[in-house]
Amino acid sequence: xxxxxxxxxxxxxxxxxxxxxxxxxxxxxxxxxxxxxxxxxxxxxxxxxxxxxxxxxxxxxxxxxxxxxxxxxxxxxxxxxxxxxxxxxxxxxxxxxxxxxxxxxxxxxxxxxxxx
Numbered sequence: 396x397x398x399x400x401x402x403x404x405x406x407x408x409x410x411x412x413x414x415x416x417x418x419x420x421x422x423x424x425x426x427x428x429x430x431x432x433x434x435x436x437x438x439x440x441x442x443x444x445x446x447x448x449x450x451x452x453x454x455x456x457x458x459x460x461x462x463x464x465x466x467x468x469x470x471x472x473x474x475x476x477x478x479x480x481x482x483x484x485x486x487x488x489x490x491x492x493x494x495x496x497x498x499x500x501x502x503x504x505x506x507x508x509x510x511x
Contacts, residue, residue: 396509398422405466405506406499412465422464423510429460430507435500442493451480457500469503472496 402409441450461470
């Protein structure tokens with residue numbers, strides 16, 4: 396799968412990230428680093444421990460990386476969860492927001508795994 400095909404598979408903005416990073420090799424390098432960071436597990440662990448400040452930081456990190464890497468679907472779902480965690484303990488149930496972000500994260504990782 397090419398980098399462009401990878402972006403199509405994960406609902407990303409290939410032209411945006413290519414404009415910033417210039418080459419497919421650089422885009423792929425940063426996608427691999429993103430995949431290897433395993434930030435989604437840090438979010439899950441923090442939420443299980445009810446450490447909402449850490450969960451917020453990890454979701455915010457995913458959101459920022461998604462924005463910089465043109466991972467549009469993941470950026471959108473992480474943004475929603477990030478805003479719910481911004482003030483600390485959320486007022487309502489956030490399990491569906493976490494599920495949405497995990498689904499987008501998993502789809503992103505699956506596409507990255509097919510690069511090459």
